[in-house]
Amino acid sequence: MNYKHTQTGYFIIFASLVVVLLFGFILSTTDFEPIVFAIMLFIVLILISFTTLKVMIDENYLRIKYGYGIFWKRFPLNEIVSARTVKNHWYYGWGIRLWLWPKMVIFNVSGFDAVEIKMKNGKIYRIGTDEPKQLELAILQAIELKIAEF
Template structure:
């Protein structure tokens, strides 16, 4: 393995946990009980908090792989298909999670830094990271073979 890093999504997790508290109190103040819809909302936001709690990126000798939380939304790209890599800064308007932007797909849990890859057959892919230079270096070294 050439590179492996897990970025914790403090912002994403914090927003989801704050939403849990707000949903709970909103239902309790309004109805005095959560009810089915309240429990459904709490469960949905709780699940999102777990799924988007982190982003793990791995570079091996053959592929780039990344996934959210405990293995949600795993993506893999063969290193042979990566034809360009650069460090970029995302707009705050792009947000976090999985998004399609005018720069292509963005996968991010926190912050504005990212590595943009040009992937043969997939266009531009951005992976948010708090270690953009280290990820770029690992990808460049792995694809230079």
């Protein structure tokens, strides 16, 4: 079972463009300072890295990757015990979030739909997606195939 889908965070793209324009204005109205430029460039690169979230499932792993790949994670399929479609609260935010109650890690770029996976070690992760039912079904099929292999 192979699955691949990329979700685009249009609000983050818009915010990145606003920040680039703001930084361009600041740089054009002040003297050029290399350290200030380096900090601005770093901020823009971090923002751009959260514009997309790619979810992939292959024979062994569920993988997620933000943007051009600075932030990524993989989950062994044989460690996933369940997957279900959920709705995130608005205050969970976007990006990578550690939430303490309920204790989980959230990966999201846009919207409120997600698939929650529980691992054998008890950890809970939520992966944001704009096609939650398809992702849930793909994960369930992939972990069933892993169980059948044993």
